[in-house]
Amino acid sequence: MPLIRFGVSIDKELLVKFDRLIKDRKYTNRSEAFRDLIRQELIQEEWQGNHEIAGAVTLIYNHHKRELINKLMDIQHDFGQAIISSQHIHLDHNNCLEIIAVKGSPKEARRLADTLKSVKGVKHGTLSMSSAGKGI
Numbered sequence: 001m002p003l004i005r006f007g008v009s010i011d012k013e014l015l016v017k018f019d020r021l022i023k024d025r026k027y028t029n030r031s032e033a034f035r036d037l038i039r040q041e042l043i044q045e046e047w048q049g050n051h052e053i054a055g056a057v058t059l060i061y062n063h064h065k066r067e068l069i070n071k072l073m074d075i076q077h078d079f080g081q082a083i084i085s086s087q088h089i090h091l092d093h094n095n096c097l098e099i100i101a102v103k104g105s106p107k108e109a110r111r112l113a114d115t116l117k118s119v120k121g122v123k124h125g126t127l128s129m130s131s132a133g134k135g136i
């Protein structure tokens with residue numbers, strides 16, 4: 001794909017902050033950082049549309065609450081279409097970590113993550129979504 005150069009006007013203060021961010025994130029130059037920001041925004045946009053995403057739900061919960069574990073399992077069976085894999089890690093004596101790989105519509109992935117996170121006894125839950133981003 002041909003590279004196109006274009007000029008950007010930006011106030012000095014914002015540029016100083018941007019350069020600091022670039023340095024922190026180990027970008028080699030402004031262009032690379034700028035391209036990544038644009039890609040990120042476009043991916044966000046895709047999530048809001050109905051493009052397919054792939055992602056992961058991460059949960060940390062109490063190992064000793066058997067009812068909670070059953071409930072989490074029931075929910076995952078209900079969302080079987082969206083789940084492609086899951087991994088259970090025994091973090092320590094009290095805590096389990098579960099990583100659930102999801103694929104499909106962003107809406108469904110969010111609904112699954114929200115349902116799992118809202119179960120009493122789940123200490124922490126996150127959803128991260130990615131997209132190969134057609135044409136990005």
Ligand code: NI
Binds near residue numbers: 063088089090097
């Ligand atoms: Ni465990």
